[in-house]
Amino acid sequence: SQVLPMEDINLHFTGDLHAITTANNALAALIDNHLQQGNELNIDQRRIVWKRAVDLNDRALRKVIIGLGGPLQGVPREDGFDITVASEIMAVLCLAADLKNLKLRLSRMVVAYNYDKNPVTVGDLGVEGALTLLLKDAVKPNLVQTIEHTPALIHGGPFANIAHGCNSVIATTTAAKLADYVITEAGFGADLGAEKFLHIKSRSAGIKPEAVVIVATIRALKMHGGVVKSELANENIPSLTLGFANLKKHIETIQSFGLPVVVAVNKFITDTKQEVDTLLEWCQRENVPVALTEVWEKGGAGGIELANTLLAVMDKEENQFRPLYDLSDSIEKKVRTIVQKVYGGNEVEFSSKAKKQLIDFEKFGWSNLAVCMAKSQYSLSDDPSKLGRPSDFSVTVREFKPSIGAGFIVALTGDVMTMPGLPKKPAALNMDVDENGNAIGLF
Incomplete structure (x- = not known):
C-alpha cells in the first residue's frame, strides 16, 4: 500500500525538515554571534564542531570559510555543512519522548570546546528554549492514510548510513497506543537500520520488539552475487544463489539479538518464477519463515501472506530480545562488538585522532552512551566494493562525533x-511540473 500524495510527502510535506534545518542554522548563527559579542564562554573557534545544514546534496559546502570581510562581518573561521538528516537535531527530534525531553536533549548537545579543551553545550549558551520553540510543531507526528485508508504515521528521517535510521519515538509510541500491532521501518539492512533500532531506539523508547521482517529482493541478491546493475533484469540463478550468503548473515544477525525473523520476498516484475522459487526453497531449507510479498502490484492483498506468517511466528517462537552490548561497555568494545557480531569482521582499527577522542570522551563521562556507526550501506564492511558476505576484514574508525543530546557517539x-x-546525472534532470502544478519525474 502507498501513502499519497507521494510528491508532497517526498518534497516539503508538513515542513518538519525545514524546521530542523532552521533550528540547526539558528544555533550556528548564535554560536558565531557569541564569538562576535565577546566570547564569554571562551570558545576556541578552531574547535567548533557544530556545522550548518541544508537539505540538499551539495559537496561544495562540505568545507567553507565564514566571517570574511572585516570586523563587522563576524569572526573568520573554518566551517562546513551537513545534510539536514545528518544534523543531531534530527536525531534528537526522533529520540525525544515529549516536548520537555526534547528541550533537555537539545540543551545537552555539544557545539564546541573551549580553550581548556572542555565541551561547550547548547545549555551553556542558554538557547535551548529558542531551539525548542522552533521545533514545537515539528515534534508532533504526522498522521496520513494509505490508498487503502489505513493509518500511517510519517515522522522524522535520519539516514541509516550516517545517522540512526529510525523514525521518531513519539510516532512509534503513539501508534502503539492506537493499534494492536505496529510496524516500523529502520533504514537499510540488519547491519545498519536494524542494529541501530535495536541498540539505540529500542533502549531510548523502552521498546521490546516482537519480531523482525527482513525485506529481500531478487535484484539485490543478484547484485551481491556479482551481477552489474544493467543486467539485474535478466534471470541469473547462479548469481542469485551466491547472493544468499548476504541474506544469511542478516538473518543470523537478527537471531543473535534473540528475535524471531521472517523474510519478505519483495517481488519485482522482472523476477522470474524460477528465481522466486529458488529463493523460497532456500529459505525453507534454512528453516527460516518466508512469505512472497506482492504489495507493489496488489496492494494490501499482496501482503496478507506476510502478515499471517508474521503473526504465526510471533505466536510460535519465543522472544528473547537482548542487545549485543551493554551501555557500561567501553566505546571501543561497543564498536568492536558491532563490527564482529553484526558485520562479521575480524578487527577494528582506530585512527590516531579516534584514539585521542576515546581518551577525551572517557574523561567527559560519555563512555556509557550507545554507538551509532556511520558506514556504507552497500557492504557489510566499510568498503562498498566488498559485496556478498565478506570475511577476514577490518573496519577503520577515522573519527568520532559526539551526539550527546541524541544519546550516542557517532563512529x-x-x-x-x-x-x-550529486551523481553525474542528478534525478533533477527528470523532474518538472506541468501547467496545472502537478509534479513530473519524482519517481
Whole structure:
C-alpha cells in the first residue's frame, strides 16, 4: 500500500525538515554571534564542531570559510555543512519522548570546546528554549492514510548510513497506543537500520520488539552475487544463489539479538518464477519463515501472506530480545562488538585522532552512551566494493562525533560523508511540473 500524495510527502510535506534545518542554522548563527559579542564562554573557534545544514546534496559546502570581510562581518573561521538528516537535531527530534525531553536533549548537545579543551553545550549558551520553540510543531507526528485508508504515521528521517535510521519515538509510541500491532521501518539492512533500532531506539523508547521482517529482493541478491546493475533484469540463478550468503548473515544477525525473523520476498516484475522459487526453497531449507510479498502490484492483498506468517511466528517462537552490548561497555568494545557480531569482521582499527577522542570522551563521562556507526550501506564492511558476505576484514574508525543530546557517539568509517554529493546525472534532470502544478519525474 502507498501513502499519497507521494510528491508532497517526498518534497516539503508538513515542513518538519525545514524546521530542523532552521533550528540547526539558528544555533550556528548564535554560536558565531557569541564569538562576535565577546566570547564569554571562551570558545576556541578552531574547535567548533557544530556545522550548518541544508537539505540538499551539495559537496561544495562540505568545507567553507565564514566571517570574511572585516570586523563587522563576524569572526573568520573554518566551517562546513551537513545534510539536514545528518544534523543531531534530527536525531534528537526522533529520540525525544515529549516536548520537555526534547528541550533537555537539545540543551545537552555539544557545539564546541573551549580553550581548556572542555565541551561547550547548547545549555551553556542558554538557547535551548529558542531551539525548542522552533521545533514545537515539528515534534508532533504526522498522521496520513494509505490508498487503502489505513493509518500511517510519517515522522522524522535520519539516514541509516550516517545517522540512526529510525523514525521518531513519539510516532512509534503513539501508534502503539492506537493499534494492536505496529510496524516500523529502520533504514537499510540488519547491519545498519536494524542494529541501530535495536541498540539505540529500542533502549531510548523502552521498546521490546516482537519480531523482525527482513525485506529481500531478487535484484539485490543478484547484485551481491556479482551481477552489474544493467543486467539485474535478466534471470541469473547462479548469481542469485551466491547472493544468499548476504541474506544469511542478516538473518543470523537478527537471531543473535534473540528475535524471531521472517523474510519478505519483495517481488519485482522482472523476477522470474524460477528465481522466486529458488529463493523460497532456500529459505525453507534454512528453516527460516518466508512469505512472497506482492504489495507493489496488489496492494494490501499482496501482503496478507506476510502478515499471517508474521503473526504465526510471533505466536510460535519465543522472544528473547537482548542487545549485543551493554551501555557500561567501553566505546571501543561497543564498536568492536558491532563490527564482529553484526558485520562479521575480524578487527577494528582506530585512527590516531579516534584514539585521542576515546581518551577525551572517557574523561567527559560519555563512555556509557550507545554507538551509532556511520558506514556504507552497500557492504557489510566499510568498503562498498566488498559485496556478498565478506570475511577476514577490518573496519577503520577515522573519527568520532559526539551526539550527546541524541544519546550516542557517532563512529565515522570508510568514506561515508555527512554531506553527500550529486551523481553525474542528478534525478533533477527528470523532474518538472506541468501547467496545472502537478509534479513530473519524482519517481
